[in-house]
Amino acid sequence: MYNLKKTRQGYADALIELGAVIPNLVVLDADVAKATQTCDFQAIYPDRFFNCGVQEQNMLSVAAGMALEGFIPFASTFGVFATCRAGDQLRNSIAYPQANVKIGATHCGITTGGDGASHQANEDIAITRSFPNLTILVPGDYEEAKMVTKLAANHHGPVYLRFGRDAYPVIDEIHGPVVIGKAKILQDGNDITLISTGIMVSEVLQAGKNLHQKGISTRIIHMPSIKPLDEKAVISAARETKGIVTAEEHSIIGGLGEAVAGIASLHHPTFIERIGMRDVFGESGQAQELMDKFGLKATEIVNAALRILKR
Template identity: 50%
Template structure:
């Protein structure tokens, strides 16, 4: 690993120091405000929590294109599909648990089967929602949406990337699921960091093992890579922001060139990003894999940081998994 890698991907200069911390939901809010200016077809729907999911910023500037539906997520999904039929680009926004759980059948049959241009913004993803506890900690959205044909699923690494994903969703036809979080998380990327839907980005170019991460776990993966580097283990770090359609080429290349993979996500491992990676690996180039994530357990109340430790979602957990998988590789 070298500082050269950093510059090529235009990652944050402060990555290994006093890194900036911003909630990813802010990137969604900023993205929507920018779209309000640049794309007159964009409309935003909210189910009563406009401040919390950052759609209030759009509402303040473009009240005529903001639709409040109250606490009725299923209705909201249908309204969005209806708006899409007349050429609007609706962004449907609520907490991840409520859009993908409460309104899953509406997403499946109305939005995905109908293949409508509906963008779902799932806020408060992951365990780090903190004190609200299990009912509000979304740990299943990737699984629930990536099983749906026509659906694109994106889990941005930080606020900057969430903004890019929001803009990209509006520019790409078809149903999208964007997953972002409530708490401040390290800003890994910058405005200049490349982002393309469906193309994973490699941030650290090692060849002993690959760590494939999404969401805020990308930062944890980078920190883990640095620590492993000190032990003489050369790590590749891949940001798998698009979980569907998944970048098979990058995964297969990583499997072939490094021969060992760790995946990391703030989500259930069952059916999540790691599972999606494993599906590609076992079919194309089987190598040992370890999946870091939440294991068949509901969340609970606590401080975000202590929950990340409690649920084994820190760089230290990635390091442990990496050492185990390297043993399996031998």
């Protein structure tokens, strides 16, 4: 069994490490520091932590102002607030002028759980993908969450970092370095390709095992870099396997699946099935109950792969 750890804890732990080596790094939060876990940074670096209160819009523009003065602000809040409540500030204060601001968005996806649909960001990738200049990184586990946070700090320009609320499997296979614009090929294969982003990597790996038992050669790709996306990895998969299944803890509209489909349709059209939230809002429940209910489990990925292979 996998060890379980929170991706938001990876964010918080990385910030503490970064705080020691980057003196102009500051952390902002909007009254959810205990949930984003930036309170850990606050405890060690109280002079570089700014709680903006329940003011996500103000926080993002304040962060842009601090970046203009040479600081590296990590603005932390839930994904719904960062992209929907403060969407204008994210667009006009940060993305458009390429402010050197990092958005640490936690509680993304259906596994946010009990808080229900209002707090489950299932459209944040779609929104942020459509903003020019933004780099979007979606880690698969705690270790990768630490990696993307450090990568963002050392990358000049706006970055959107997507974390979840729950504890997720720690997956050794994805622990190679994250490179912006590069996929991680976890397993080679030539019948079908499975592409994950974020915490769906564990479901995709499980699906790969199930398909292997059926004698199906499965290529498994993990994409922590959603924008820019590794186009070559997609084109190769489209050319060299019979189809692609994408898996994301996000709406099937505007996320990983459509990004992959957009590239494949231009270079090598193929059958693509998208696993994700099917244009519905979520609801309250335990993370795993909701993953089951909304079809985000390995069995759905296997069934999608089999459907493609039967065509």
